[in-house]
Amino acid sequence: MVDLSVKIGDVEMANPVTPASGAFSWEYADVIDLNRLGGLVAKTICKEPRLGNPTPRMAETEAGIIQSIGLPGKGIEYFIDHIVPEYKKFTPPLIVSVSSESTEEFAELARDLSIPGVDVIECNISCPTRNTTGGNFAMQSEHTKEVVSAIRAATDKPLWAKLSPNAGDIVSIAMAAEEAGADCLVIANTFLSLKIRTDNFRPALGNKFGGLVSPALKPIVLRMVYQVAKQVSIPVIGIGGVTKAEDVVEYMLAGASAVGIGYAGFRNPTALTAIIDDLEAWCDDRGIKKVTELIGAIKDDDMEMDTLTAASSGV
Amino acid sequence: MVDLSVKIGDVEMANPVTPASGAFSWEYADVIDLNRLGGLVAKTICKEPRLGNPTPRMAETEAGIIQSIGLPGKGIEYFIDHIVPEYKKFTPPLIVSVSSESTEEFAELARDLSIPGVDVIECNISCPTRNTTGGNFAMQSEHTKEVVSAIRAATDKPLWAKLSPNAGDIVSIAMAAEEAGADCLVIANTFLSLKIRTDNFRPALGNKFGGLVSPALKPIVLRMVYQVAKQVSIPVIGIGGVTKAEDVVEYMLAGASAVGIGYAGFRNPTALTAIIDDLEAWCDDRGIKKVTELIGAIKDDDMEMDTLTAASSGV
Amino acid sequence: MTDFVSASKYAASPDRVGEPDRHPDRPAGEFICNVLSNEWVNGEYKLLALETPPRALNARAGQFFHLLCPTPDGAEVWMRRPMSVYRIDKDAGHLQFLYKCEGRGTQGMALLEPGDEFNIAGPFGIGFHLDPAWKNIVVLGRGVGLATLAPLAQMAAENGVHVTAILSARSAELVMSRDMFDELGADVIAVNDTDHSSDVDNVEAILEKLIADGRADAFFTCGSNRLLDLMKRLGKAHGVPGQVAMEQIMACGLGACYICVRTFEVNGEKILRRVCREGPVFDIQETVGW
Amino acid sequence: MTDFVSASKYAASPDRVGEPDRHPDRPAGEFICNVLSNEWVNGEYKLLALETPPRALNARAGQFFHLLCPTPDGAEVWMRRPMSVYRIDKDAGHLQFLYKCEGRGTQGMALLEPGDEFNIAGPFGIGFHLDPAWKNIVVLGRGVGLATLAPLAQMAAENGVHVTAILSARSAELVMSRDMFDELGADVIAVNDTDHSSDVDNVEAILEKLIADGRADAFFTCGSNRLLDLMKRLGKAHGVPGQVAMEQIMACGLGACYICVRTFEVNGEKILRRVCREGPVFDIQETVGW
Ligand SMILES: Cc1cc2nc3c(=O)[nH]c(=O)nc-3n(C[C@H](O)[C@H](O)[C@H](O)COP(=O)(O)OP(=O)(O)OC[C@H]3O[C@@H](n4cnc5c(N)ncnc54)[C@H](O)[C@@H]3O)c2cc1C
Ligand SMILES: Cc1cc2nc3c(=O)[nH]c(=O)nc-3n(C[C@H](O)[C@H](O)[C@H](O)COP(=O)(O)OP(=O)(O)OC[C@H]3O[C@@H](n4cnc5c(N)ncnc54)[C@H](O)[C@@H]3O)c2cc1C
Numbered sequence A, B: 001m002v003d004l005s006v007k008i009g010d011v012e013m014a015n016p017v018t019p020a021s022g023a024f025s026w027e028y029a030d031v032i033d034l035n036r037l038g039g040l041v042a043k044t045i046c047k048e049p050r051l052g053n054p055t056p057r058m059a060e061t062e063a064g065i066i067q068s069i070g071l072p073g074k075g076i077e078y079f080i081d082h083i084v085p086e087y088k089k090f091t092p093p094l095i096v097s098v099s100s101e102s103t104e105e106f107a108e109l110a111r112d113l114s115i116p117g118v119d120v121i122e123c124n125i126s127c128p129t130r131n132t133t134g135g136n137f138a139m140q141s142e143h144t145k146e147v148v149s150a151i152r153a154a155t156d157k158p159l160w161a162k163l164s165p166n167a168g169d170i171v172s173i174a175m176a177a178e179e180a181g182a183d184c185l186v187i188a189n190t191f192l193s194l195k196i197r198t199d200n201f202r203p204a205l206g207n208k209f210g211g212l213v214s215p216a217l218k219p220i221v222l223r224m225v226y227q228v229a230k231q232v233s234i235p236v237i238g239i240g241g242v243t244k245a246e247d248v249v250e251y252m253l254a255g256a257s258a259v260g261i262g263y264a265g266f267r268n269p270t271a272l273t274a275i276i277d278d279l280e281a282w283c284d285d286r287g288i289k290k291v292t293e294l295i296g297a298i299k300d301d302d303m304e305m306d307t308l309t310a311a312s313s314g315v
Numbered sequence C, D: 001m002t003d004f005v006s007a008s009k010y011a012a013s014p015d016r017v018g019e020p021d022r023h024p025d026r027p028a029g030e031f032i033c034n035v036l037s038n039e040w041v042n043g044e045y046k047l048l049a050l051e052t053p054p055r056a057l058n059a060r061a062g063q064f065f066h067l068l069c070p071t072p073d074g075a076e077v078w079m080r081r082p083m084s085v086y087r088i089d090k091d092a093g094h095l096q097f098l099y100k101c102e103g104r105g106t107q108g109m110a111l112l113e114p115g116d117e118f119n120i121a122g123p124f125g126i127g128f129h130l131d132p133a134w135k136n137i138v139v140l141g142r143g144v145g146l147a148t149l150a151p152l153a154q155m156a157a158e159n160g161v162h163v164t165a166i167l168s169a170r171s172a173e174l175v176m177s178r179d180m181f182d183e184l185g186a187d188v189i190a191v192n193d194t195d196h197s198s199d200v201d202n203v204e205a206i207l208e209k210l211i212a213d214g215r216a217d218a219f220f221t222c223g224s225n226r227l228l229d230l231m232k233r234l235g236k237a238h239g240v241p242g243q244v245a246m247e248q249i250m251a252c253g254l255g256a257c258y259i260c261v262r263t264f265e266v267n268g269e270k271i272l273r274r275v276c277r278e279g280p281v282f283d284i285q286e287t288v289g290w
C-alpha cells in the first residue's frame, strides 16, 4: 500500500490533502473524520473582531461561485481561547491563517499565535475581498517581501505564505516570499471577480466584488504552481479546483507537495476523505510506493518538439 | 424596436456583437450571415509566415478548453492579397489584428496594413501562447506604453489594443495604452494555463502551456472591464465567456461598448447571430430604445451598505 | 459534473440506503437516497419523498438538509440548496421535503423521478425546541414557511402539546399542509389574501384571542417577515416566547464559511449569526426586521 | 450548459426538422435533428440514425458533421466531436453515423434515445472525389475508418464504379459494414488479425493482385497508418492515385481556429493543412507518416 505521507519543511502530514482556509472548520467533524486529513487549516483570523462584508456573500456563476466574506471573526483572543482548543481535539497539524492590512499587525499576530498547539502560521497576504479594491500584499514582490520578512522575524513557527492568482508575475512574488523566509508557498487564493444581475443592474454581491471559486480555474493555478515550483526550493501547496484524486496527482506532478481543497467540500461534505481514499487507490493501482514520487514528476524534458513533426503524428 | 448600433470612436457598428480574433474567419459564412455582425475580426497576423505551435493544440478541461495555436499564418503579404479581399465581400467594418515580438515590427505591420478596406488595427500585445514563457507587452505598463506609442505613430487608422488577463494591474496597463494613443481597449485575451495528463504525466498540449477559454472566466474579465471602464475615457470591448445575450448586457452594464465572442462560436456555429437576435428581443421586452443606454449602467452608487443592515434583510 | 470531475470511487463515499452505517455516531452525513415519489401539491409546490439511511432520520423539526440538485438544463448546479425536513417517518425509513419550484436548483429537483438517486447532506442546524411547560402553542406560517413548521406539529403531537395552526396563503386553494395539521389534531385556521382574512389586522385579532384564551404558551413562525414582526410585537407585549425559522443563501451548511449570516439583536447589541449553525431556528425577540 | 448559459430564444437559431429552410443556399448549417435509433453494432460501435433537415443531406462521402454530444456524467462536454457521414438517405431524410464509444463525447452520444434531439453542425470539409475515368476502385479500411469509407461505396455505386473493399479488423466478428458493401455490389475481402490475414504482407499481396488485374484505378483508405503507408508505397510504385481521410482534434470545424492541422509534403516542401477545411480527404501521396 502506498505511503501517502508528505513533509512540508518540518511539518509532517499523513497525506497531501488539506482543507483550504475559510472553507473549512472543526464543525466538519459532524460529517467526516478530521483525523484523516493531512492538516487542519483554520479560517483566516484578524487581530480585532470583524463583522465581514455585507450580504449576499455568495452568488452562483456560469461555472462556480463568487463569494465575498470579508474575514469575519471574533479576533485573536477569542481564537486562542476558544477555537484553537476545538482543533486540538484532533491529531493533524494545525495551520493557523492570519490577515492584516499592516505589516506591524501581521507580525504581532504571528507572534501572539506562536503558542503550543499551533503548528504552522499561514499568512494570508492575498485575500481579494478584504477591501473593495482587491489590493493586497501579494500583488507586488516588494510588499510581499516586506510583510513576510516582518512576520518571519516575529515567529519561529513554520511560516507559509498564501499568494494571489491576481498577481501578474507570481514567480517573482513567490521568490520574494522565499527570500523573506517563508517555509512554504500556498498557491493560490481566489480570483477577483464581479457579477452583475441583469434583472436589476446591481452587483450580485453585497460587497460588489468577490472571489471566483471554480474547478474551471484549476489549469490557471496549476500553471502558477508549475512555474513557481521550478523556481523556488521550498515546498508549494496547490489550491484551486481540486475535486478528485486525479487533481491532487496533477498538482503534485506540477511540483506541489500537497493540495488544499475548498469548493469540493461545499459540494460534497465528504469530499476530502473520499479524495484521500481515491488517491490511495490510484497510487496502488499504478504501483506507486510513495506519493512523494509524484512531486514534480511531470514529463516535460523533451517538450521541444517541432511543429511539423508534432503535426505529422495526428491525434 | 431597439437601436442596436454602437460607435467605437469613429467606427460605426450595426450592433455590439463581434467575433473574437483567432476564433473566427470569413469561412463562418458557410453557416451564418456575416453581414449581420457588428464587425469582422481577422485572426492575428504576423509579418512573416509562421507555422504556429506543435499539436495537440487543444485539450478539454473541467469547464472549457486550453488551446495553444501560436499564431500560424502566411504573413502580411498573403494576408493583404488574399485574406482582406475575402472579408471585403461583406459589409461590417474589418478589424485586423497584428502581433510581433518587437516594437519596430509592430509599427511596420500597422503601417503596412493602413490600406483601404482595413477599418481598424487591433494590436494583439497579449497573446499568451506566442512563446512559452507567456510574456508579452501587455504584462507591464511601460512595455504597453512603448509599443502602443510606436504603433500609434505608424498609422492613422483607429487603433485598438488587446490586453492580457494575466497582468496583475490591468487598470494601469489600460491607462498606459490610452495615454499612448489607443482608441479602444479590448479586454481580454486568454488565461495562461497548463493541463497535465495523469495517464502519461505529460502536458496535454504540444506547446505545454495554453490559453484557457471558458464561460467560467466571465466574472474575472467582467471585473477587469468594470475597473478599466471607470478609469479610462476611451471605449472598452469585453471578451471572455460570452455565450448569451444576457452576457452582452452584463458586459455593457460593466462599461463595455461592445463584446467579442470566441468559444460560443465553436460550440454553436450560429451563436453570434443568435445572440444578436436575443439581444434585440431582450431590449425590446424591457422597452430599451438604444442599446447604448446599457453602457456603464450598473447601479453601484449606493453599494456602500453596511454589513449589519445588509444581513438583516435576508435572502 | 459528478463523474467527470469526480473519480469513480469518489461517489462511493456518501452513505447509501441498505448499507450498514459506517459512522453511526456522527450527527450528520452525506447520503445517497432513493426517490420514492415527487408529486405536485399545487401549481407551485412539489412534495419529494425519499428512502434514506437511518441516520438521516434523526433530523428534528426545524433542521434542514443540504440538497445536491440535478441540473434542469444540462449545466451544473454548483451549490447545494437548503430545505427543511417536512416529514420524518422513522418506521418506514422515509423523509419528505415540500418545496417551491423557483430557480435552477428547485427546477432540477422537480425532475427527480421514483427510482432516481438523490444526494442529501444533513441534518444540519438547530431545530425547534418545545419547553415541557408549554401545553398550547400557536404556529403561524405562510407559503413555503409551512414546509418548515409542519414537522413541529408532529413533534408537538408526540409530546402531547396542543397546536393551533394559522395557515396563510394567497388564495384558499394554495393553503398547504392543512391535512397534515388536521391529521395531527391541530386546530387549523386558514386565512387568505383573496378574502383579506390574512391581513395583519385580522391575524393580530386571532392571536390576541388565542393569548386571551390561554392557548398561546409559545409562538412559532416561518415564511413571512410581516407575520414575524407581528408575533415579535405581540410576544413582547404579552410575554409570549417565540421561535422563528429563518433563511439565507448557504454554501457549506455546516458553519464553516460564514456565507449565511443574518443580523440579530441580543441585549441591545447587533450581532451576526450563521443561519446554518446557530439557526435556522432563532428566538423571535432577537430577530431584526428591515 | 445549454439553457443556463444560453437564453431561451438562443436555442431556436439552429434549423430544425420540419421547418422551412431559412438559408437554402448555405453549404452548411447547425441543425437540430431527431434521433430515430441508436443501436450497438458490436461491443464497441454504435450506429446512430437521425432525421435531419434536407440541407444536411447534401453531405458527400468523406465530409463530416460536428456533433454537440450530450453529457455522459452531468458535466458539460465542452467541444463538439467530428464524425464522418456513414450513410445518407435523401428520400427518407435520414443520416447515419457509425461511431466507436471511446471517451466522454462518444459515451454521451451512446445515451441518445429515439425521440431525443441532437444538435449537429455541417456538413464540413472536402469529401472523396471520383474521377470519371475511374472504373474500378479499391477501398481499404480498418476499424472506425470503415465508417468514413462506407458512403464512398454508395457514391461509387451511383456512378457505376466498381468497388473492391478490403475490410480489416482485429477479429472476424469485428468486421463492420460488410453488409453495406455487399449490398452495394462491392467485392468484399475481409481480413483479420486472428488468422493474420490482415498482416501488411498479405494485404500487400492482395493489392498487388488487384493492380495487376486492372481492378485498381484508384486507392481509398482510412483508419490505419500502417495501411496508409502501404497504399502510399504501392500507389507511388504503380502510379495509382489515392485518397485518404485523416483525423485530428478539432474546435471550429470550419477552418477558423487552426487547431486541426497536420503535416503534408507538397513538391518536396512540408506544410500544414487544416483537416477540417483542406481535408479531411487528402491525396495519399502528400501525407507524412511518423
Ligand atoms: C434553512 C432553510 C430551509 C429552507 N426550507 C425550504 C423548504 O422546506 N421548502 C422550500 O421550498 N424552500 C426552502 N428554503 C428556501 C430554499 O432553499 C430556496 O428556495 C432554494 O435554495 C432556491 O433555489 P433555486 O435554485 O430554486 O433558486 P435560485 O435560482 O437559487 O434563487 C431563486 C430565489 O431563491 C432565493 N434563494 C436562493 N437560495 C436561497 C436559500 N438558501 N435560502 C433562501 N432563499 C434562497 C434567491 O435569493 C432567489 O430569490 C429553505 C431555506 C433555508 C435557508
Ligand atoms: C473528420 C473526422 C471524422 C471522424 N469520423 C469518425 C467516425 O465516423 N466514427 C468514429 O467513431 N470516429 C470518428 N472520428 C473520430 C472521433 O472524432 C473521435 O473518436 C471522437 O472525437 C472522440 O471523442 P470522445 O469524447 O469519445 O473521446 P475523447 O475523450 O475526446 O478522446 C478519446 C480519444 O479520441 C481521440 N480524439 C479526440 N478527438 C478526436 C478527433 N477529433 N479526431 C480523432 N481522434 C480524436 C483522443 O486523442 C483520444 O485518444 C472522426 C474524426 C475526424 C477528425
Ligand SMILES: Cc1cc2nc3c(=O)[nH]c(=O)nc-3n(C[C@H](O)[C@H](O)[C@H](O)COP(=O)(O)O)c2cc1C
Pocket: A020, A021, A022, A023, A043, A044, A067, A069, A071, A097, A124, A127, A162, A188, A189, A190, A213, A214, A215, A239, A240, A241, A242, A260, A261, A262, A263, A264, C251, C257, C259
Ligand atoms: C467561502 C470562502 C471563504 C474563504 N475564506 C478564505 C480565508 O479566510 N482565507 C484564505 O486564505 N482563503 C479563503 N478562501 C480561499 C480558499 O482557501 C481557496 O484558496 C479557494 O477557495 C480556492 O480553492 P478551491 O477551488 O478548492 O475552492 C475562501 C474561499 C471560500 C470559497
Ligand SMILES: Cc1cc2nc3c(=O)[nH]c(=O)nc-3n(C[C@H](O)[C@H](O)[C@H](O)COP(=O)(O)O)c2cc1C
Pocket: B020, B021, B022, B023, B043, B044, B067, B069, B071, B097, B124, B127, B162, B188, B189, B190, B213, B214, B215, B239, B240, B241, B242, B260, B261, B262, B263, B264, D251, D257, D259
Ligand atoms: C483557438 C483560439 C485562437 C485564438 N487566437 C487568437 C488570436 O489569434 N488573436 C487574439 O487576439 N486572440 C486569440 N484568441 C483569444 C480570443 O480572441 C478571445 O480573447 C478568447 O477566446 C476569449 O473569448 P471567449 O471566452 O469568447 O472565447 C484565440 C482564442 C482561441 C480559442
Ligand code: FES
Pocket: C249, C250, C251, C252, C253, C254, C255, C256, C257, C258, C259, C260, C261, C274, C275, C276, C277
Ligand atoms: S452556510 Fe457556511 S456557515 Fe452557514
Ligand code: FES
Pocket: D249, D250, D251, D252, D253, D254, D255, D256, D257, D258, D259, D260, D261, D274, D275, D276, D277
Ligand atoms: S477545427 Fe478549426 S480550423 Fe479546423
